[in-house]
Amino acid sequence: MKRTVGRDPTENGRLMELSTDVKFVKSVGEKRARAFARLGVLTVGDLLRDFPRAYEDCSAPLTLAEAPADAPCCIRARIEGLSRTRNTFAGGIVTTAEIYDGLNRAEIVFFNNKYIGKILDRGGEHLFYGKVEAGEYTGYKMTAPLMYSPDNAGLIPVYPATSDLPSRAVSAAVKNALDAMGGGIPDSLPSRLIEKYRLLRTGEALKKIHFPKDADELASARRTLVFEELLTLQLGLYGMKSSRSSGGAPVIEDRSGEFTSSLPFRLTGAQARAIADCCADMRSGAPMNRLLQGDVGSGKTAVAAALCYSAAKSGFQCAVMAPTEVLAKQHYDTFLSFFGGTDLRVALLTGSMTAKGKRETKALLESGEIDVLIGTHALITPDVAFRSLALVVTDEQHRFGVRQRGALVSKGVTPHTLVMSATPIPRTLALMIYGDLDITVLDEMPPGRTPVKTYSVGTDMRGRIYAFLKKQIDSGRQCFIVCPAVEESDAGLAAAREYAEKLSREEFAGYGVGLLYGSMKPKDKNRVMEDFASGKLSLLVSTTVIEVGVDVPNATVMAVENAERFGLSQLHQLRGRIGRGKHESFCILISDAQNPDALDRLGIMCRTSDGFKIAEEDLRLRGPGDFFGQRQSGLPDLHIADLQADGRIIAASQKIAREIITEDPTLSKPENACLRKGVSRLFRDYSA
Numbered sequence: 211m212k213r214t215v216g217r218d219p220t221e222n223g224r225l226m227e228l229s230t231d232v233k234f235v236k237s238v239g240e241k242r243a244r245a246f247a248r249l250g251v252l253t254v255g256d257l258l259r260d261f262p263r264a265y266e267d268c269s270a271p272l273t274l275a276e277a278p279a280d281a282p283c284c285i286r287a288r289i290e291g292l293s294r295t296r297n298t299f300a301g302g303i304v305t306t307a308e309i310y311d312g313l314n315r316a317e318i319v320f321f322n323n324k325y326i327g328k329i330l331d332r333g334g335e336h337l338f339y340g341k342v343e344a345g346e347y348t349g350y351k352m353t354a355p356l357m358y359s360p361d362n363a364g365l366i367p368v369y370p371a372t373s374d375l376p377s378r379a380v381s382a383a384v385k386n387a388l389d390a391m392g393g394g395i396p397d398s399l400p401s402r403l404i405e406k407y408r409l410l411r412t413g414e415a416l417k418k419i420h421f422p423k424d425a426d427e428l429a430s431a432r433r434t435l436v437f438e439e440l441l442t443l444q445l446g447l448y449g450m451k452s453s454r455s456s457g458g459a460p461v462i463e464d465r466s467g468e469f470t471s472s473l474p475f476r477l478t479g480a481q482a483r484a485i486a487d488c489c490a491d492m493r494s495g496a497p498m499n500r501l502l503q504g505d506v507g508s509g510k511t512a513v514a515a516a517l518c519y520s521a522a523k524s525g526f527q528c529a530v531m532a533p534t535e536v537l538a539k540q541h542y543d544t545f546l547s548f549f550g551g552t553d554l555r556v557a558l559l560t561g562s563m564t565a566k567g568k569r570e571t572k573a574l575l576e577s578g579e580i581d582v583l584i585g586t587h588a589l590i591t592p593d594v595a596f597r598s599l600a601l602v603v604t605d606e607q608h609r610f611g612v613r614q615r616g617a618l619v620s621k622g623v624t625p626h627t628l629v630m631s632a633t634p635i636p637r638t639l640a641l642m643i644y645g646d647l648d649i650t651v652l653d654e655m656p657p658g659r660t661p662v663k664t665y666s667v668g669t670d671m672r673g674r675i676y677a678f679l680k681k682q683i684d685s686g687r688q689c690f691i692v693c694p695a696v697e698e699s700d701a702g703l704a705a706a707r708e709y710a711e712k713l714s715r716e717e718f719a720g721y722g723v724g725l726l727y728g729s730m731k732p733k734d735k736n737r738v739m740e741d742f743a744s745g746k747l748s749l750l751v752s753t754t755v756i757e758v759g760v761d762v763p764n765a766t767v768m769a770v771e772n773a774e775r776f777g778l779s780q781l782h783q784l785r786g787r788i789g790r791g792k793h794e795s796f797c798i799l800i801s802d803a804q805n806p807d808a809l810d811r812l813g814i815m816c817r818t819s820d821g822f823k824i825a826e827e828d829l830r831l832r833g834p835g836d837f838f839g840q841r842q843s844g845l846p847d848l849h850i851a852d853l854q855a856d857g858r859i860i861a862a863s864q865k866i867a868r869e870i871i872t873e874d875p876t877l878s879k880p881e882n883a884c885l886r887k888g889v890s891r892l893f894r895d896y897s898a
Contacts, residue, residue, distance in 0.1 A: 226390040228255030236386040237379070245375040246383075254387050255891075258395075258416050260380065261435075261850050262367035266339050266356065269364050269424050274314040274350045277342035285338045285352070286360065287311040293330040305330070309338065309352075316342065316350035335360055364423045384420050398438050398888050400881050403866070409434040419850075436851045436859050442888040443848070444867035445877065449889065459497035459624045460600040462524045464489035469519040472551060473512070480654040481509050485516045487650055488628065492520070492601070498626035504652030505821035506786025507659050510630045511541065513652070514603045515548045517628060522554050522581035526600030530584040531618055533606050535560045535732045536739050540761055541605070542584045549582075559585035559594070562732035590617040603628045632783065661819055662789040664797040666773070666812040675769055675798055676717050682767050683721060683748045687793060689767040691751045692784055694775045696727045704771035710751035718749055726752040754780065756787055763791030767798070774803035778811050778828035782821055 226234065232253055233243035251257050271286035287309040295305045305320045307330045318338065320326045340355030358366060369380035395413030397404065404411065410418065410430055415438075418431035466485050470477055477485075484502060491498035504510045518528040530545075532538040542558040549556060557580045559571050568588070574580050578597035583589065599622030619625055629647060667675070679689045691713075693706040710725040724738050724747035735755070741747045743762050750756070750765075754776075768788050773781065781799070789795035799812050814827050851859070870882065877886040 226254050226387065226394075228253060228258070228391075228395070230254045232257050232383070232387075235383050235390065237382045238386075242375065242379065242383075245372060248372070249370070249375070254391065257384060257387050258391075258420075259849055260369065260384070261419055263370050264368040265365040265422070265428065266368060268337050268339060268358060268362060268366050271337060271363065273311045274316050274342055277350075280341075282339060282341050285309075285311060285316075285342065285355075286335070286363075287316070287338060288333060288335040289330050290315065293327045295327055309336075314349050316352055317345050318352045318355055320354055329357065337362065339366070364421070365425070365428055367420055381420075388417055388420070396884065398884055399441070400884060402881070403441075407437065409437060412438070432850065433859070436856050437863060438888070439848060439851045439892070440856065440859055440863040441867055442885065442892050443851075444863050445870065445885060446889040446893045448867055448871045449875075449877075459492075459495060459626060460521075460524075460526055460598075461495050462489070462492035462521050462526065462600060462626070464493060465520040465523040466516040468523070469516050469548070473548070475656065477512065478509060478652070478654040478656055480504075480652045481513055481656075484513045484650045484652060487648075488513070488517050489520060491648075492517070492626050497624050498628065499647050500628055501647040501649045502628055502630045502652065503649060504630075504632065505655070506632050506783065507655060507790060508632075508652040509656050510605075510632065510652060511544055512548070514605075514628060514630060515545055517601060517626075518545070518582050518603070519549070519552070519554065521601040521626075524600075526598050527575070527578070527580065527596050528582045528601040528603065529589055529596070529599060529618055529621070530582065530603040531589050531605065532584070532586060534755070535562060535586055536735060536755075537605065538584055538586050539736060539739075545582060545584060554581045555579060556582045556584065559583055559588050560732070561586060561588050562736070563588075590621075594621065596621050598622075599625050601626045601628070603630065605630045606632065632786070660789045660792065660795055662785055662795045662797050664785065664799065664816045664819070666799045666801065666816055668802050669800060672800065675800070678796075678798075679749065679767055679769070680718070680721075686764075687766040688742065688745065688747070688762060688764050689749050690756065690765060690769070690787060691749065692756070692768065692770045693751065693753060694772045696729065696753055703775065706751050706753050709771070713749065713751065721749055722747040724750045726750060726755055728753060728755040754784065756784070761790060762787070764793070765790070766793045766795040768796075769798040769800060771800050773799035773801040773812060774805075774808035778814060778824050779821075781811075781815050782819075782824045785815070785819075 230253060231243070232238055232246050232251055233240055235254060235257065238246065246252070246257070249260065251260050266282070266284070268284040271284045274285060274287070277283050277285065290308045290310045293305055293307040295303055297303055302322045303324060305323060305326050307318050309316050309318055337358040337360055338352055338355040339358065340352045343351045343353070345351035367377075367381055367384075369377045371377045371380065391413070393413060395416060398412045399409065403409065409415075412434075415431045415434040418427045419435055422428035422431060466489055470482075470485070488498060488500060488502075491500060502510055502513060514530065518530070521528050530538075530541055532541055538558065538560055542556065545556045557571050557574065559568065559575075563571070571580070571583075572594055575583055576595045576597060583596075588594070602619050602622065602625050604618070604627075619627060679691075682689055691709065693704040693709055695703040695705045696707055697705050706725060706727050710723055714721075714723040722741075724742055726735060726738050726742075730738075738747070738750070742750050742765075745764065765788050768785060770776070770781065770784060776784070785797045788797065797815075799815060801808065801812060803809065803812075811827075814824060818824060870877070870885070873879075874882050877883075877889065
């Protein structure tokens with residue numbers, strides 16, 4: 211983006227532009243611009259779209275007597291008498307004053323603010339925002355209230371702040387930028403859409419989102435900006451789909467029937483439909499970009515293997531990338547068993563392999579002697595070269611950044627891409643997060659999957675839990691205990707290392723107890739998993755590293771310590787590690803939590819094993835911002851839209867975007883120029 215540099219662009223009456231460097235905004239300057247840059251705010255346009263995170267409601271000030279007992283509010287009052295400042299024994303200062311609202315008085319108290327005494331002028335009227343409590347010397351007391359001029363009566367914005375960039379400084383900069391822009395803020399939506407859907411002009415919406423007079427102004431501004439953001443996102447996603455549908459991909463013949471007929475089990479209807487959809491994509495000459503979404507145990511790996519079989523039999527190579535070595539090794543073993551009676555050559559490439567092993571595998575790959583390469587991030591290193599890569603499969607996509615997926619795809623010439631995810635995602639959210647992909651859902655479970663019985667119990671039941679685990683182990687089964695921490699901490703969480711040592715010394719002395727956590731060396735993790743898979747270990751104490759890629763059909767019990775510390779989707783993923791064999795399985799959630807949200811989550815886990823219902827509840831409880839934890843999709847950040855609360859606008863924006871793209875696929879018409887600029891701005895940091 212072009213940025214103005216040099217002398218102040220507002221000299222000689224020339225107004226600022228959205229591309230103007232933020233340092234030229236009044237009250238910002240070089241030093242504060244560096245603080246803004248750390249927040250990703252470089253230009254005036256960035257600043258105006260750095261939206262408030264909340265608002266303090268000063269639109270209808272209350273009297274002291276009307277103030278609620280347990281929530282902050284706004285009081286309009288004048289200062290009575292002079293402020294008093296005293297030093298504390300710890301070297302701090304305390305400043306107090308008295309305010310009067312016309313009916314009652316209150317003491318206001320400020321700590322370590324050496325300038326506040328100059329502001330507390332006698333007789334001055336202010337808005338005071340904070341909690342009103344019972345006072346010691348007067349009827350009421352307010353501790354460190356925020357103070358505003360009565361002219362600011364309304365909704366006062368609160369911005370994400372840092373130590374060197376407080377909310378008030380952001381607010382002042384935004385106000386100065388809006389003043390400097392005048393009426394020169396261009397519309398981000400075509401006039402026809404603004405008029406048809408009764409939206410605000412962009413400049414008006416930005417002013418009202420930052421400084422609304424009341425809730426109605428805020429609502430109208432937010433509706434406009436959410437519509438704009440979601441429409442722009444949808445247009446960008448449709449553009450990505452159209453750009454990849456023009457052809458140039460390898461044509462792969464459907465040979466999946468040969469593969470599926472050799473399997474010792476029947477595919478579900480959902481698996482058969484998924485394979486048919488993917489093979490149709492790969493025959494078309496246009497690159498397949500498909501998300502295969504299915505609950506734990508729904509059979510995604512068999513679908514991927516069928517596609518790899520077709521690609522390899524058509525003379526091409528395939529790559530399967532997993533987020534962990536444990537999962538990569540599991541896929542390798544599964545593919546070997548699937549292709550055991552064929553001439554297909556499968557290889558494994560991981561970071562823990564010897565240098566000689568890596569060299570040999572890479573040489574065979576480049577010469578075309580490997581048909582299917584399975585591995586971890588080691589697949590995307592620069593020295594990994596394929597002879598004819600035509601199909602890329604990434605498992606547990608939300609654990610990869612989009613650039614990692616892109617790095618693997620770039621090793622072929624327009625290869626087909628299959629993204630697999632066992633994390634159930636509500637469809638609306640999936641359309642937004644994976645909007646550049648076609649979506650296939652495996653909504654049937656293979657026969658033989660035993661439902662897992664789930665119970666929520668307190669720590670006082672731990673003795674009975676241990677007895678139950680021993681009974682299972684004595685019957686030839688294996689068990690997991692999952693802890694939220696590796697080492698002991700002040701938070702009082704169960705720690706895997708100490709837990710495993712204690713159990714092996716005491717309650718489970720004489721039993722094979724193993725320990726697994728993420729920061730172990732890969733070779734040590736693989737050894738532990740091999741020992742557990744072979745039955746050498748009966749009880750595995752682990753962190754959530756087992757959430758993905760552990761398949762031990764003989765494991766029938768999972769106990770989760772501090773279960774309230776996990777999200778619903780994560781608990782569901784953990785539970786998916788058991789119930790994979792013919793034996794009855796049990797998940798025991800251990801928690802003493804009493805807060806309603808925790809009890810709600812644990813109750814949901816006990817009531818249902820449907821991953822999509824659980825995902826909907828998880829989205830409801832945690833909100834879309836925390837649904838995946840750290841952002842991994844790689845798609846643009848949304849600044850104001852809420853993927854849960856704005857469902858109606860999402861549906862409307864999808865419909866309108868389809869209509870616009872149908873009429874103007876490249877957004878080249880003059881009336882769509884503002885939309886084209888918006889897409890470019892929103893996707894400027896996106897790299898696929």
